[in-house]
Every structure is written in C-alpha cells, then in structure tokens.
Amino acid sequence: MLRGGFVCHLGVVVDGDPMVVPTVYGFDSGQIYVHGSVASRSLTQGSTVCVTVTHVDGLVLARSVFEHGVNYRSAMIYGIPRLLEGPEKLEALRCLTEHTAPGQWDYARRPNRKELAATTILAISLQEASVKVRQGPPGDADDPHDVWAGVLPLAQAWQSPVPDALVTHPVPEHIRQRTGTSL
C-alpha cells in the first residue's frame, strides 16, 4: 500500500481544528517518514497525527446511483510523531528521497549541514494502522434497472522527463526508465 505512492495527506489538530496537508513520505519496516514543517505546530504538544495514503483505482458505475462508488486502496496511520535529528534524520531523508525519486540520493547533491537543519522530518510508527480496500464490479447486479454497469479504471503514469532550461546533460538512465511506468 505504501510502496505504490509518494504523497500522503497528513492530518493534524491545530487549535482544536483539523488541518489536512499533502506531503511526501518514505517508510521502512517500522515507521513512515513525512516531510515538512507543516506539522510542527502540533508537534510541540505531543499530539496524535493521522497519515492517510490513498490510491484511486477507478470509478464504480453501478445500475443504481446509490451503488456508485470508487475502487480504491487506502491506509490510515495514527501516531504521535517524533521530530528526527542527527544521523537518524539524514537516514530518514535518504529513505524518503529514494522512495520518491529512486537513484537521486546518489545522483543529486546531498544536503549540507545548513540544508539539513532547515529540513523537518517526522517519524510515525506503523504500529497503529488500518487499511481499507474496495475493488471489483458494482454490487447491484440484481438491480432490475437494466443498463450498462462496470468499472472505469483510472491509471497514473510517469511521462517523459522535462529538462530545465539550462541543462546540457542527457537524462540519466534512472530517471529516463520511469517514463511510461505506472505509479
């Protein structure tokens, strides 16, 4: 579930109200790492956050409007985030970078001390998580309303890399080979 995406929605409580922000993530066997200072406002209170990763696979077009829906896979992770520092932060940033942009940790310039200090990485345990999945055809095959019914799949795919205006290098293989692959 986590492998097939790189953007999550991070939910925090700020002054009693919910705030949901998209951000990038990486993970290992025990923790999810999320990027961004957005959550730091709620961090000081040691409060719980919710990280939701959602893949939308298609539209379920049923015989009845009532049975219409979405084929999707979603993971919700709850936990009190830890603000990472030092070598653990660097390792989490490597993990997050390699999950989002494989090959770039060795290819791009790694963060210097100042950049690392300006980066916020939160770790949340994968201990408390729930997964929801809806797949397959509409559930109203017995509905007397006799029309076409089925699924309209939705797919995400990487397109051709667009170099920035000043680049003279060819597209490196680790980037080029993602073109046409699905997320």
Next chain:
Amino acid sequence: MLRGGFVCHLGVVVDGDPMVVPTVYGFDSGQIYVHGSVASRSLTQGSTVCVTVTHVDGLVLARSVFEHGVNYRSAMIYGIPRLLEGPEKLEALRCLTEHTAPGQWDYARRPNRKELAATTILAISLQEASVKVRQGPPGDADDPHDVWAGVLPLAQAWQSPVPDALVTHPVPEHIRQRTGTSL
C-alpha cells in the same frame, strides 16, 4: 482546482485526534458537497472540518536533494459542515454524482426514498479556503553540482471501461468517451 478531481481528503477531529478519510465530492459556486457517514461522528458537535483536494502534477528533480519537491495544486477548505436533508440533499447528490460520473444521474437508477435516507451528504461553504500551487522547474539552477535537472510529469488518465460479468448492453457514449482523457 475542484473541477479537476473527484476524491478529496476530509479531516475531522474525533475525541481530540485527527482522522483523515478519502471521499468523493461535488461542488457548486458556493459549497462543496462531500459524501459519507465518516464525518457524522464529529458532526454532532458542530465542529470544523478540513477538506483538502490535491492534484500531483510531477516530481521536481533538482540538482540538490534539498530542492527536490513536487509540482502540485492543492485546495484546503475549512468550515462547519451542514448535514443535508430533503430536496437539498437530493440536489447535492445529483451535483456530486454528475461531477464524479457525468451522465450517470440520467442513465442509472436514481435513489429511492430508502437509499436517500441511507446516504449522508455534507455541505461545506467555500468561503474559507486556501490554495497552494507549486509548478515549474527546480529552483536551484545556480547550484554548482552539474547534473541533469528537471521535472518528471505524472498524469492520470481514464482507461477502457470494464463491464461487469452480466452486462449485455454496449458501453454508453457518455462513459466510452472518457477513455483516454486525463483526470
């Protein structure tokens, strides 16, 4: 921003903790309509929710790891939801259905009284909303680390409709014509 998607992430506060759930939405000039009973737990308290709609357009592959990022468009809407009833609920369901699955309100069987009673639709004013956009090439053209840099675009497209096993009807034109179009 809202036109280009159909799944949002709804953030609510339950027992003091944030909960972020994906759900479908529709909208008109003044309100966003979200589907699902998920938020009803927090509804009784008349508390604020946050609805976030995010489009991920591509990966920003910079010269430095620090400048890596995502090209995206995101809208956050804050408000106290109203639980819709009666004709207003039916009209919001029509709006949401036609936004998500254009043409299906007239093609599929409309909800009967029992189905409508079992459907939860929330309306949230679009009054309090903020938008964040990041587009374009990496911002570190002056970085001395001389490598390829640019954007790896990500696109979502509707695939060919998959009929359910019992269907004998041809795919109706309003569904067929979405194939190959981007979200």
